[in-house]
Amino acid sequence: MDPSLSPVSIHFAIKKETWRRTIVLSFQSLGVVYGRLSTTPLYAFGSIDPSHIKSGQQIYELFSFVFWTLTIIPLLKYAFIIFKADDNGEGGTFALYSLLCRRADVGLLPSDVSATDLMQQEELGTPSKMKVESRARRAIGRYKSSHYLILLLALLGSCLIICDGIFTPALSILSATSDLRRSLSKLAPRFIPVPVACAILVCLFMLQRYGTNRIGVIFAPIVIIWLMFISGFGLYNIIHHPQILWAISPTYMFRFIKKIDTTSWKLLSSIVLCVAGSEAMFADLGHFSKRSIKVTFIFFVYPALVLCYAGQAAFFSKYLGTSDDVAHLSESVTHRHLQHIFTILSLFASLVGSQATITAGFSIINQCQALACVPRVKVIHTSDKVRGQVYVPDANWMLMVLSLSILIGFHNISAIANATGLAVICGMLVTTCLMSLIIALQWEKNVVALSVLFLLFFGSIEALYLSSCFLNFIKGAWSVVLLSLILMTIMVSWHYGTIKKYEFDVENRVTVDWLTDLSPGLGVSRVPGIGFIHSNIVTGIPAFFSHFITNLPAFHQVLILLSFKSLPVPYMPKNERYLIGRIGHKEYKIYRCIVRYGYRDHVRDVNDFEDQIIRSIGEFISREERHHEALVLQEGRMIILGTNGNALVPVIGGESCQQATDIENPTSTTRRKRVRFMLPAISPKMNPSVRKELQELVDARESGTAYFLGHSQLKVRKGSNFVKQFLVMAYAFFDRNCREVPIALDIPHAALLEVGMVYTI
Structure with a gap:
């Protein structure tokens, strides 16, 4: 100036x-x-x-x-x-x-x-400040019927815009x-x-x-x-x-x-x-x-x-x-x-x-x-x-x-x-x-x-x-009422089915202790590579994966439970997009990654997510050592990470390529080259145990990756009323005929494992 x-x-x-x-x-x-x-x-x-x-x-x-x-x-x-x-x-x-x-x-x-x-x-677990609630806020929050009314108003407004x-x-x-x-x-x-x-x-x-x-x-x-x-x-x-x-x-x-x-x-x-x-x-x-x-x-x-x-x-x-x-x-x-x-x-x-x-x-x-x-x-x-x-x-x-x-x-x-x-x-x-x-x-x-x-x-x-x-x-004017009813039926049935599937997943989730305690009895073996488990829940292990382990006792050397969560905000900043945490002891090598996005965010399908998640987990391992007391053995404690990190260096053809993992600027016409990772130069500040775990993560990535997806079907319990049966049938119809979940779109068939389950509600 x-x-x-x-x-x-x-x-x-x-x-x-x-x-x-x-x-x-x-x-x-x-x-x-x-x-x-x-x-x-x-x-x-x-x-x-x-x-x-x-x-x-x-x-x-x-x-x-x-x-x-x-x-x-x-x-x-x-x-x-x-x-x-x-x-x-x-x-x-x-x-x-x-x-x-x-x-x-x-x-x-x-x-x-x-x-x-x-x-x-x-x-790093800093407690948040809660605002004092007003009487109007407490009154609306107390009655569940008001929650449904507000949601219906929002859905009705959306139908009228359409x-x-x-x-x-x-x-x-x-x-x-x-x-x-x-x-x-x-x-x-x-x-x-x-x-x-x-x-x-x-x-x-x-x-x-x-x-x-x-x-x-x-x-x-x-x-x-x-x-x-x-x-x-x-x-x-x-x-x-x-x-x-x-x-x-x-x-x-x-x-x-x-x-x-x-x-x-x-x-x-x-x-x-x-x-x-x-x-x-x-x-x-x-x-x-x-x-x-x-x-x-x-x-x-x-x-x-x-x-x-x-x-x-x-x-x-x-x-x-x-x-x-x-x-x-x-x-x-x-x-x-x-x-x-x-x-x-x-x-x-x-x-x-x-x-x-x-x-x-x-x-x-x-x-x-x-x-x-x-x-x-x-x-x-x-x-x-x-x-x-x-x-x-x-x-x-x-x-x-x-x-x-x-x-x-x-x-x-x-x-x-x-x-x-x-x-x-x-x-x-x-x-x-x-x-x-x-x-x-x-x-x-x-x-x-x-x-x-x-x-x-x-x-x-x-x-x-x-x-x-x-x-x-x-x-x-009758045509607006008719179209709005049709659109509202689609929205309500999809919302109802999604809610019920989520509740079933929460009620039937298993803990990491169940997984590790059961492994010796079933003769479960750890195979080289990384397994991405797509889950709708943010705590515990989804029921479909326990169903998979029971019938096929083997899982990967590194497990990453991946969840995509939409938050009621328009955009999620890049530096707050990922929540990374560990499940169980270090030797289990089980991590949880929650990808948060707003209702106006562009969520990538898969192209660079795998690279970015590996890099974020590497950053988590590096930073975890400094905050060990706050995070160890507490599944709910996680670190907020962005899209940058120095714990792992992405390379293509032997040269460092920082922009290759930026999910905000994807190449939309062709599939990107596979990004490899290497550890940075030896530094006295890095604990040897941290470097060892990072090397194991890189080696697992080199061995290959697989994605586990639950393919569930809703089934109505006998004796349910007509409205519930209709909503579940409508949801099942739309689920069969709509687009696959975003995480499944870009995964090679050889790396995709779908586990079928029937949910009775």
Whole structure:
């Protein structure tokens, strides 16, 4: 740094650089975060049947609802309140659930059973500090039913996001192709929008495999041009019909409610679409920053949408009854030559908005899988620079088929809009409920009254729109309920089966003493090499391995019990990823390794895990000697290790290669070369017994490795009720047809040993 710079100039330089970064992120967020919200003018008023509008004055009243809904929900609720509840910079439904799991201990997932101990375990056994529990926290933690309710809320929110990724592409693209039909009415009078929309929809889903990072390069400019275009024509219509500005007054809403009837109440189900995409502001928080998302919305997106809706409402009220399409946004573009430009822009903007919801669906499926709430599916990380950008092939084709089915089955904008509105408002209501719990539990003050006030204020507004959406239940909204029930059934059955398997493993685990005491009687022999035992439990030896030893009395010279544990945090730092410990006496050479990861972490399949685990165990052996009293003969005592260590030196072709074992930068196209290890130069600081054990570890690695996996099947005990039988049968079906566990994907068949067992529950 230049010494001539004064502290004041340094301060302004840092501040200027910070704002430059904010501007860059704000630009990028337009294409990812606001793609959906910016396209809502295509169908918010456009899904209204003009015959249901009684007068132009009623349109003014509906615009008042649009203005205040945009102001209260995305601006006040999300930008200024919910942003305070980020989970280490991450947002979304699972971020809120993650906070509740850690603050109120409401986790029900198998990984959560041990998550508290793992998260609180400090380096070298330093005791953790426990915070004083509030009365609200104790009350929620005491009742098991509240734990199930919170989990169901989180799962319901996830299902609604997936439903949004089904309905929004169909709605957006059908709206854009309908505008295309009106634009080409003279050139192609027989133009049918549904087949064209289906073709565009298929192309959109086929592009997903390239990832948001590649196909999203032009997203931000498209959204900027689109918002400037529609806000410009909105301002044009406002200038010609300035009376619309009086509708900003909330008295217009009260007039609407005062003379309400069933027909007019249904209109609100279309109005709620004006805030569709607000959840993305919070869900995509991890990709950007709070300030960038706030600045973009407050100073650009919000004013542009208000101008657009005001101009559209002014035009709609002026020309009500002149045409059946007068409610569509394209009609408010009064210059016919510019309508062709509008049609092209609306089509591209619809693709951007649809892309955002599809990507959100991939992200939530990835998070649910990390927390054992959906069957195992393949997840491809499409960006090396931006964490969290994923592509899920199986989910992509499922979403495409369902979206095409909705488009072809309904082939009507109003019906699809009714379903989309119900999905949007239900998702917001779930977020409101979870956020009210966060206010009561997360914030370290006695703010129960504030929590109730938050729930009543925002919940009542969303409940009002929810009642309107349910009035259109038979006109399309039923499909959201049906899809949500199917998705919830899949999630609940998978969660139930996973829980039961985990409980069976815990109840039937054996101790290392059983293994060592039984060995002489069975004539168990130790064979050269390393045996990796994949286990879901973090203490004891899994039942399937004891079953294997009983029938085939032999195991490897070195045993490593390997567990992957998802914790309710978005990311696990590299220097805290591994927990390494010893089981039994040193001569047994049995170690335990727990690999911890967050719900947004990219967990490698196997390529480098073997190398990294060997290196971490070598570091554990080296450091164990210095902390012998705290760790010896205590299975629960472990050392937190990262991805670096000097106890073993990795080599390829005789040369040291430190980067070869970095699991954060894998070679994705080809399988990596086998990494060998050697001991560092003789040092007087290293105990000879430690060096001997390290050499034995290296020799065992050179002899070869084998992986032991339990292949279990659930069986229902006779006399069980129908619900239990159904859940177990559903879990068994998904288990047979879903992807293998990640640890099994990259293991050569010659090194893989699967031990089958039947679990009766």
